[in-house]
Amino acid sequence: xxxxxxxxxxFNRASRDARxxxxxxxxxTRGRFPVVQRSIRYHRPRxxxxxxxxxxxxxxxxxxxxxxxxxxxxxxxxDVVTTENSWPSPRFDVLGLLDFLFPGGIDTLHGFRRPAWAxxxxxxxxxxxxxYGTVPDLGASASxxxxxxxxTVDVAIVGGGAAGTAVAQLLVQAGxxxxxxxxxxxxxxxxxxxxxxxxxxxxxxPPTGEGxxxxxxxxxxxxxxxxxxHARHVVVATGxxxxxxxxxxxxxxxxxxxxxxxxxxxxxxxxxxERAVVVGxxxxxxxxxxxxxDAVVAVVAPGGIDPSVVRxxxxxxxxxxxxxxxxxxxxRSRVRSLAxxxxxxxxxxxxxxxxxxxxxxxxxTPQLFFQVGARMEWRAGTGAYYPVLSDNAETTVPGVFAVGxxxxxxxxxxxxxxxxxxxxxxxxxxxxxxxLPRGSQGGPSELEGYYRExxxxxxxxxxxxxxxxxxxxxxxEDAARRGYRGIEVVKRxxxxxxxxxxxxxxxxxxxLILSLLEERPPxxxxxxxxxxxxxxxxxxxxxxxxxPAAAPGGS
Ligand code: FES
Numbered sequence: 298x299x300x301x302x303x304x305x306x307x308f309n310r311a312s313r314d315a316r317x318x319x320x321x322x323x324x325x326t327r328g329r330f331p332v333v334q335r336s337i338r339y340h341r342p343r344x345x346x347x348x349x350x351x352x353x354x355x356x357x358x359x360x361x362x363x364x365x366x367x368x369x370x371x372x373x374x375x376d377v378v379t380t381e382n383s384w385p386s387p388r389f390d391v392l393g394l395l396d397f398l399f400p401g402g403i404d405t406l407h408g409f410r411r412p413a414w415a416x417x418x419x420x421x422x423x424x425x426x427x428x429y430g431t432v433p434d435l436g437a438s439a440s441x442x443x444x445x446x447x448x449t450v451d452v453a454i455v456g457g458g459a460a461g462t463a464v465a466q467l468l469v470q471a472g473x474x475x476x477x478x479x480x481x482x483x484x485x486x487x488x489x490x491x492x493x494x495x496x497x498x499x500x501x502x503p504p505t506g507e508g509x510x511x512x513x514x515x516x517x518x519x520x521x522x523x524x525x526x527h528a529r530h531v532v533v534a535t536g537x538x539x540x541x542x543x544x545x546x547x548x549x550x551x552x553x554x555x556x557x558x559x560x561x562x563x564x565x566x567x568x569x570x571e572r573a574v575v576v577g578x579x580x581x582x583x584x585x586x587x588x589x590x591d592a593v594v595a596v597v598a599p600g601g602i603d604p605s606v607v608r609x610x611x612x613x614x615x616x617x618x619x620x621x622x623x624x625x626x627x628x629r630s631r632v633r634s635l636a637x638x639x640x641x642x643x644x645x646x647x648x649x650x651x652x653x654x655x656x657x658x659x660x661x662t663p664q665l666f667f668q669v670g671a672r673m674e675w676r677a678g679t680g681a682y683y684p685v686l687s688d689n690a691e692t693t694v695p696g697v698f699a700v701g702x703x704x705x706x707x708x709x710x711x712x713x714x715x716x717x718x719x720x721x722x723x724x725x726x727x728x729x730x731x732x733l734p735r736g737s738q739g740g741p742s743e744l745e746g747y748y749r750e751x752x753x754x755x756x757x758x759x760x761x762x763x764x765x766x767x768x769x770x771x772x773x774e775d776a777a778r779r780g781y782r783g784i785e786v787v788k789r790x791x792x793x794x795x796x797x798x799x800x801x802x803x804x805x806x807x808x809l810i811l812s813l814l815e816e817r818p819p820x821x822x823x824x825x826x827x828x829x830x831x832x833x834x835x836x837x838x839x840x841x842x843x844x845p846a847a848a849p850g851g852s
């Protein structure tokens with residue numbers, strides 16, 4: 298990127314610059330951890346967490362359009378960017394004073410219901426207190442309106458990472474012409490393959506036997522172009538993402554996932570922290586040490602630590618703390634230290650730091666499988682749902698395949714799974730193939746043991762169970778005590794999982810916690826099917842699809 302042309306934009310009236318292909322978040326970082334949001338109920342400063350467009354920590358207003366994710370936006374010359382929801386700044390919002398007046402929080406979900414005649418006025422006040430931004434400026438949405446893309450293809454591959462790319466290349470070799478739908482801002486270049494970049498899709502109901510038997514995928518291309526794809530075969534290669542972790546003050550700015558840390562690197566590859574604690578002892582932690590090891594002061598692992606991490610950490614003289622319970626983070630507009638407890642001896646200790654990088658657990662993205670009605674199975678090793686697969690990596694919905702991390706296929710089976718999918722689609726399936734290697738499925742896992750120990754910890758500070766909606770762990774516990782059972786019911790009662798991330802960050806932990814509270818295995822606690830659209834989509838995108846005047850942008 299060095300030497301690429303710079304673009305000037307305004308951020309809260311100050312002039313900033315960005316290089317070509319640099320995200321707004323990276324441009325706002327420049328060595329200082331950006332805090333551009335505040336939490337909706339407790340008005341706590343919030344920083345970016347995920348770096349991949351799932352959380353709510355980097356929402357800003359761009360050219361009059363609210364809630365634009367800075368990590369998913371490439372600034373244009375002359376853009377006007379402002380923070381939203383807070384005054385005078387997200388680091389200190391005056392409404393945060395309410396926190397002192399209502400230490401238990403204002404119950405916007407269950408309060409404000411009586412007398413009935415005052416409810417409308419209450420709503421107005423509550424929306425002011427909470428809320429995500431304000432409505433777009435007049436014309437801001439209209440300017441986004443673009444002709445939709447409509448395509449009919451033989452094979453649609455959702456995800457252009459390593460697995461999606463491998464399947465696409467094999468299909469081209471087999472004489473097919475797949476379409477790859479990819480979320481990345483800068484799309485992969487795959488020889489002979491059509492790639493739709495910045496595109497997120499959702500399944501419409503699967504074919505019923507009537508019509509042409511194709512699957513319908515509806516979605517949008519950022520910023521606001523509607524996309525409708527009809528495909529005979531769909532290969533889901535949506536990969537995985539780094540999980541969050543439950544502990545006191547887990548929403549403090551500076552607590553980021555590994556992907557989040559990478560997304561914050563500035564244009565010279567420097568992170569906005571100097572003393573990070575890395576949580577995790579596996580391949581993700583190794584990757585963090587590889588990229589930003591100079592800025593790491595400790596590696597803390599809930600369980601054991603892989604030899605590769607031990608080797609790299611000892612080369613960089615970074616101390617290791619295996620089998621440690623992460624108890625709480627302190628700090629206000631920036632994390633200042635991390636309190637831990639050794640799981641064996643029970644010894645407590647604190648590590649001063651300016652960031653906590655979560656690299657302990659990689660989760661699949663199963664939303665498309667749930668939406669299309671594929672049968673799913675719980676795998677205790679990672680504490681996540683994966684699709685039930687045939688030997689040829691086909692789900693229980695014929696025509697829908699899964700490859701890569703989202704299928705839970707281990708790296709050693711990666712190439713084989715891509716080959717089998719391609720063979721099946723191209724009409725030469727592998728017969729009597731050995732089972733594809735996948736992650737552990739068995740009984741109570743190390744993960745469940747970790748949460749059981751965590752549950753016994755005295756709770757200091759706020760333990761945020763759902764960062765998007767500011768739902769506390771105490772509220773989840775209270776719901777369970779009142780007799781609300783199952784994740785779907787607890788979601789409706791507490792609001793957990795109803796925010797912009799659609800439960801990506803809260804559900805995995807909530808399942809384990811509810812399993813403890815309800816004394817039944819996590820799969821019996823259930824799951825929530827994310828409702829389409831799974832990422833916030835400007836209404837302009839859907840409006841254009843219904844507009845007879847909008848000419849189709851594809852064939
Ligand atoms: S959505 Fe941008 S950091 Fe999470």
